[in-house]
Amino acid sequence: MTQEGAPPRIAVVGHTNTGKTSLLRTLAREPRFGEVDDRPATTRVVEAIDLLDAEGTAMRLFDTPGLEDALSLAAQLHAEMAPGDDPVPHIQRFVDGDHDDGRFEQEARVLRQMLHSDAALYVIDAREPILPKHRAELRLLAECGRPILPLLNFVAAPGAHPDAWHSQLAHSGLHWVRAFDTVVFDLAAEEQVFQALAALLPPHRAGIEGLVAHRRAQRQAQLQAATHAIAALLVDAAALRAVVPQGTEDAPVREGLRTRLRQSEAACTALLLELFAFELGAYQPPTLPLKEGRWHLDLFDPETAKVLSKRGGSGAAAGGAAGMGVDLLSGGLSLGTGTLVGAAVGALFGVGDDLGRAMLDRVRGQHTLMVETETVQILAHRQLQLLAALLQRGHASQHAIALAEDRDALPAIDRLLRRARAHPEWSRLNDPDHASAAAARARDALAAALEASLRQPMLVQEGQRAIHADGGPVQYGPTTEPKPRKRAEHDE
Known part of the structure; x- marks a missing residue:
């Protein structure tokens, strides 16, 4: 448990390969945190990462190893308890012991972190069916005496069945459930996770709400x-x-x-x-x-005449008045031709038209390249x-x-x-x-x-959770990532 004024400590727990490390990467905006792989039990130690607001650390999250055999451990612990016993001392003795000669080493690390945390996020792969192992995990974690917020991961994936999970979790007394896909990010869904934690942890409500606002x-x-x-x-x-x-x-x-x-x-x-x-x-x-476009223009091209017929007014008059100057630049054309060219340039260039600039370029003996x-x-x-x-x-x-x-x-x-x-x-x-x-x-x-x-339908918008960030179907398949730039190892 945290001391008064300290940021809340949240254990991220769950079965192996449910996306715990992926969740932390997305919440912390850190794609290099931890290690992600499709092999089981990739995370072997407890690692911590901080979520920051304008004042500093607003929340500390702990990535824990995956639970592998909670069913057997729960049966062993419950066999040692008398009816009505407080389970926390039994769990503490197990954590302080030899973990059945190392058989339940992973579970011991998870439970130790649970006892030192304020709450837990229980990450669920919504593509999996509800099995006895999940019920055993939830019971074992609940017996640590800390509030638990279940998170349904991979809810946008084909074959996910979040409704069944909601129903099963309600049977276990867990009515606060949030969906949060670690691949398809949704800011509103993230805020709902934090708001649920704030409700579960009243002493930390102000700090968590500050993190949301930040x-x-x-x-x-x-x-x-x-x-x-x-x-x-x-x-x-x-x-x-x-x-x-x-x-x-x-x-x-x-x-x-x-x-x-x-x-x-x-x-x-x-x-x-x-x-x-x-x-x-x-x-x-x-x-x-x-x-890169090159401005080509024939002053006497029919298309040019068509454009000129739609332009005129003071620009043409001013250009015509400057005809003599244009004539000197036009390679010895007659004064009358120069005046006509000057009128054309004045009509177009006077309104900043690219075509007018091109005409002036031709008169000056140059051309312009542009994109x-x-x-x-x-x-x-x-x-x-x-x-x-x-x-x-x-x-x-x-x-x-x-x-x-x-x-x-x-x-x-x-x-x-x-x-x-x-x-x-x-x-x-x-x-x-x-x-x-x-x-x-x-x-x-x-x-x-x-x-x-960005609010037009042509582009992906926040809140459309069924669409992958790259605009295509959601794909899942973790790969090994480099070690993070900064990582803190804990086992507390």
């Missing part, structure tokens, strides 16, 4: 930081460009654009994974299809789907995120990106040292649109 605020901060990172990437990509003089080989310039864009996407992806505390290997994006709209849209969809996947990915997941190829229209985002394309000064890839208040406002507006788009 995590909720942390989640919102993560979402805002992520959408701002994606918005910055997209504005940088949409406004990225390079000017190449006519007759100059542009292959090196194209490759330079590709390199900057790839590096920018990789940096954004790494930041998203870091924000949500996932390893870099959790997502391997496919090669980005880069088609095509399709590529920017692919970037937007990939980063949004990655973020949506991370919002639902449990830290026990062993499968790399795979994104869907289909892309739906994002009109609000597309409108903002089209505006960014007209402002090369907004891209930090063009000038890393240039700080623009207008660019900052554009990134903020785009981040808000991105956050709103």
Whole structure:
């Protein structure tokens, strides 16, 4: 039991291979905690990990070995008890003894931790049928005198039968049951687990509620930081460009654009994974299809005339007035031709249109390379789907995120990106040292649109527990993980 003012101590217990270590990874946001494997009894010692809030440690969780033969141990202990005996002293003597020459060493470690904890989370693989071993485990753990909260794991897996477990647990007097899938993360389900613990541990209610509030605020901060990172990437990509003089080989310039864009996407992806505390290997994006667009324009092309017919007004007049200057740049065309060209440029370039810029480039004897709209849209969809996947990915997941190829229209985002394309000064890839208040406002507006788009049906949303974080069916199959960066071993 904890001292007054100390964080609650929670033992995570259950049969072998029910997902106890996986639960701790997800609750602690630590994908490298402990060892996960499909072999039985992977966890051999008791390990502790802390859940933190703004003040420090809010809860200490203990990962215990799996119970392997609680049925035999319970029978042996009960044979030693007289009717009406308090079971706790019998359990304490067993824990302090030789554990039947080591036969029940795993069970002894679990029971010792139970006696030193405030409560226990009993993790259940909801895919398993209810067997006598489970009833024996629950009875043995309950006799330690600590409140128990059963957690149903793998509830999203095919073949799970949570209703049967609810019924059986009620027969054992356990009416407080929570479902928490360690692979498909659900923030609301996590909060329900903490709220149930707060109800079971009134002295720790305020601290646990503080942890819930801290995590909720942390989640919102993560979402805002992520959408701002994606918005910055997209504005940088949409406004990225390079000017190449006519007759100059542009292959090196194209490759330079590709390199900057790839590096920018990789940096954004790494930041998203870091924000949500996932390893870099959790997502391997496919090669980005880069088609840096070159602005080609024939001033007398029929399509150009069609566009010009829809534009006019003061821009055309101003351009026509500048016709003589254009004529000097147009390679010796007549004054009249220069005036017409000037009117066209004024009509389009005056409103910031890409086509008008292209016309001016042609007059100046140069062309501009930039990232095509399709590529920017692919970037937007990939980063949004990655973020949506991370919002639902449990830290026990062993499968790399795979994104869907289909892309739906994002009109609000597309409108903002089209505006960014007209402002090369907004891209930090063009000038890393240039700080623009207008660019900052554009990134903020785009981040808000991105956050709103996450609520659209096209993306995975929090609360849809039947959908895996990677957008596909839930898959289970643990693999051995590296040892954690920091681990504390306990057996108390």
